Amino acid sequence: MDYRWRVTAVFLLGFFLDCINIFMSAIALPDVAQTMAVGPSLIGWVGNAYILGLVVVMPISTWLSGYLGTRRLLVLSMLLFSVAVLACGYADSFARLIVWRFIQGLGGGLLIPVGQALVFNLFPGAQRGRVSTVIMATALIAPAFSPTLGGIIVDHGSWRWVFFANVPFSLLAAVLAWLWIEKGRGAQVAEPDLKGLILIGLVLASVLIALSLYADRGFRTGVVAGLAAALVCGAAYWFHHKKTRNPIVDISLMGNRRLAVAMLVYHAVPGVFTGVNLTAIFYFQTVLGFSAQSTGQFMLFYAAGALVAMVAGQRVSASLGSRFLLAVGITLHSIGIVCLVGVHAADQVPLLIAAYTMMGVGGGLSANTAQTIALLDFKGRHMEQGSVIWNLNRQIAFSLGVAAMTLVLALVKRWLPAISPYPATFLFATVLCLSALCVLPSLSPLLLERKS
Structure with missing residues (x-):
């Protein structure tokens, strides 16, 4: 295998682990909440603690890479991840689970920005669009199959195995990083x-x-x-x-138009979807009576729609431009969320399939386009800093999306008891998603082909 793709494979495996730790653990949260005797608002910290760990360590990952060398850093990150995820499975209290999830985030956060910057520097110019599509496809494979697998584990075993299942993959990533990444000395870098x-x-x-x-x-x-x-x-x-x-984070880079728009779109689409999906999981399992496995299977339709949208979007990006693709993606994703508003019974499976497929098409188109344009203008050191900002924003979008939807759900229950809280929350999410259309006019109509 070509060296560039060996490096890409190591990064994608670590990135895959990051993605499944958001979606696979989410499907188990109703059972975790019952075991730990906590409510839906606090149980969100199972995800928040992990993301907070990512956010804390990502900005110093570049410095650590220079100090330790990329290969050693990637190996150590996956070893720390392995220890933490094992401890999460054995946690006997909610507080300990949250602490170990934070440490798990520290492990994952060391790999992602350094790995992405390394991969993007190996695929310059127009080639970056192709590798970006591969990265986003990995981001879709994880939510496609991990919720279904997580549902099977929860229905037929214990939620603890949702965490234990990560260990073989994180250890494999550590081994491959040691074998495939070129050994290099740490560079002289400024103190963090x-x-x-x-x-x-x-x-x-x-x-x-x-x-x-x-x-x-x-x-x-x-x-x-x-x-x-x-x-x-x-x-x-x-x-x-x-x-x-x-x-630690060069805010001046966020003045770049492409990066700024891509960051806002990520909050409005993948970020909002993460909150919508968690809300839907509780709705389907606690109100409509779906099993964990059945709930997880809807993500298969999301991933299928997203994969089709990404492949099609990559082919027409040069002729249609990023602004048009983002507008279509945001609109379709919003239509998918609106479909959830009309779901009131467990026998409305066709409507649920349509909702997740539409959200997948819109989400895949929006996320892949945003990923492609976000770091288009950066090289070298600025690429590393831009990668840190982009990945921080990605994680913060997930966390704030969950926090926002959880808050809206609680407020509707408290202030508007006569209204069904879950459909009302989905309606709010639709408006939040559509708001991203306001930032698109700042992009040139045909952006991608000008840079390719």
Whole structure:
């Protein structure tokens, strides 16, 4: 196998593990909540803790790569991931599960931005569109099959095996990284911006804690304090960033039009979908009476639609342009969410299939186009920094999507008890998704072909 594709294979395996740890664990959350005796608002921290770990460590992954060397860093990340995911399966309390999920996120967060930057630097120019499609296809294979597999595990065994099942794959990734990545010495790099890292972690943690407290307990003082803390930490990082030579996240790169639009689209489509999917899992299992396996199988239709959309989108991107593809993708994804609003009984399976297929088509088209244009203008060091920002945004989008949908669901239950809360939440998600159309006019009508 060509060296470029060996490197790509190692990255894709780690990326695959990251994806299944969002979707495969989600299908088990109703059972985890029952075992740990926690509500839907707090159970979201099984995902939030993992994402918070990713967010904390991703910005220093580039520095660690320079200090340790890429091969050693990738091996260590997968070994840490293996230990943490094993401990998650054995966790006997909710607090311990959350701690180990955070550590698991630390392991995964070391591999993703470094691996993606390495792969993208090996596939310059027009070739990047092809490898980007392969990356996004991997991101679809995981949610296609992992929820179904997770459902089978939960229905016929224990939710703990949802975590244990990761161990062979993470160990395989460690072995392949050692065998296939070229050995290189660590480069001389600047010391990491630990102050900036702490401030960024506090911003996200404050927002998530505030939203969770309000959704779970209606604690208004807590949410105001949490959001205020996030604003203060965010402002502190802004001033810190301007005074620091090597900030942990180079905010100035977000002034790039393509990256900025791609980041916003990712919040509105994949981010919103992650929250919608978690809400739907509880709706299907606790209200409509679906089994975990049956719930997971709807993701097969999502993945099928997304795969078709990505392949077709890649072929017509040069003639239609990124702005048109994103507009179509956002619209189709919103139509899919609207279909969920009309689901009120377990016998409406055709409507559910249509909903997930439509969300898949729209999500695949939007996510793949956003992934392709996000780092199109960057090379070398800026590519590494841009990769960190892009992957941070991807993880934050997932976390905020879950937090937003959980909060809306709780508010509808609390303030509008006469309204069915789940359809109302899906309707809100539709509006949130469509709002992304507002940022598209800033893109050139035909963007991809100008850069290819």
